[in-house]
Amino acid sequence: MSTPRQPRATLRAVAEAAGVSTSTASLAFSGKGPVAPQTLERVLAAAADLGYTGPDPLASSLRHGRSGIVGVIVEGRLLHAFRDPFAVSVLDGLSQVLDEIPAGMLLIAQHAGAPEKAIPQLSATALDAVVFSLCGPDDNPAVAHLAARGIPMLGDGSPAGPEVVQLALDNRAAGATISRHVRDLGHHRVAHLMMPLRPDSATGLADVADLDRATFADSRDRARGFLDVFDLPAGTAGDGLLAVTSLPDVEQGATAARLLLDRPPPERPTAVVAQSDLLAMGVVRAADELGLRVPQDLSVTGFDGVELPWFAGTLTTMDQHGERKGRRLGELLRQLLDGDRPDDEAAPVALRTGSTTMPPPA
Known part of the structure; x- marks a missing residue:
């Protein structure tokens, strides 16, 4: 049989054991008022005897109408978020502001294929x-x-909806910006490597028509920005220049990139525009395995602007300023917690040219 749970010691019990008023005991714990050293010693000794460790945080939150907890919903497994340096930088920036509020962060994983499973939690x-x-x-x-x-x-x-305040990136415009950079270098046969379009996306070649069935807005809109610049025909596998991944990581990026690059030189793209920096690193890995030099034989671009300390070069990418974005999310959150409803905002993004792009080989 389990041992019955002992009732939590109260501040009033500590005060009675120390022979002081409840208000004096409270001042001794909070440090917000003058308490004689001898009195402080008696209060702390009584608290230690009774096992009192401080005010009940649940009771305090009920009095103030707040739990002190902000939920952060992460799509898919938390493992994948922690492996993504951009996701980590956003969470870091957000946590900095939560510390200032102060509030705690509760990460909640939402199953990509069954998001309703998170509702009971x-x-x-x-x-x-x-x-x-x-x-x-x-x-x-x-x-x-x-x-x-x-x-x-x-x-x-x-997610979309008037109930949600948005710090939204114009993914279509950003996708077009980096695609235009590649086109202006002189590339015409350019492939596009996408993040998952749906929860059930499998790594492989894709078709332009797949965008109409996409449920993930970021990857869909970045692809449409690419297509605004490079008009690919709708047909089997998008003329072999579109690929999608099941996860936006290096391994899946390399798997998909091999499908795009392992072909005769006249059919091989001279550049790959990837929808994340990790996918771009997968392209670089696949190019190296196939004996292709970046950028002499193949230009590669990413998206996010994360630190890649293991990469000797500097990736051409769209920099989302992850930590700054996380802090701005925290500042908007502070307004929400104060009872205000801030206006939706556009998240800043900037093209950062690196060493992975150059004009195509003659």
């Missing part, structure tokens, strides 16, 4: 606000649940 958790900080679907069942509870929500472009 959300319903059982006291939350002051929720942040959708990373890529996810436009339509998320958690939004209706959280809105019904009156919990403020903040997103980075998804």
Whole structure:
């Protein structure tokens, strides 16, 4: 049989054991008022005897109408987010502001193929606000649940809905910007490597028509920006110049890149525009395995602007300023917690030219 749980010691019990008033005991713990050294010693000794460690945080949160917890919903497994340096930089920036508020961060993994599975966990958790900080679907069942509870929500472009304040990147315009950079260097046969378009995306060649069935807005819109610059025909596998991955990591990027690059030179692209920096590193790996030099034989671009200390060069990429973006999410969150509803904002992004792009070989 389990041992019955002992009731939590109270500040009043400590005060009675120390022979002081409850207000004096409170001052001794908070350090916010003058307490004689002898009195402080008696209060701390009584607390140690009773096992009192301080005010009950749950009771305190109920008095103040807050739990002190902000939920951060992450699409897919947390493992994948922690392996993505861009995701980590955004969470780092957000956590810096949460420390200032102060508030704690609760990471909640939402299954990509069954997002409704997160709702029981959300319903059982006291939350002051929720942040959708990373890529996810436009339509998320958690939004209706959280809105019904009156919990403020903040997103980075998804999920869609008037209930969610957005710090949104114009992915289509950004995708067109970096694609235009590649075109202006003189590249005409250019491949595009996409992040997952749907929860069930499998790594392989893709078709332009697949974009119409996409549920992940970020990858869909970056691809449309690419197609605004490089008009590929709709047909089997997008003329062999489109590929999609099941995960936006180096391994899947390399697998997909081999499908794009392992072909006779006249059919091989002279550049690959990848939708993330990790995918771009996968392209660099595949190019090296196939004996192709970057950028002399193949130009490669990424997206995010993360630090790549293991890479000897500097990647041409769209810099999202991850830590700065996380801090801005935190500042908007602070306004939500204060009862204000800030306007939606456009997240800044900038082309950063590196050593992985140059004009195509003659």
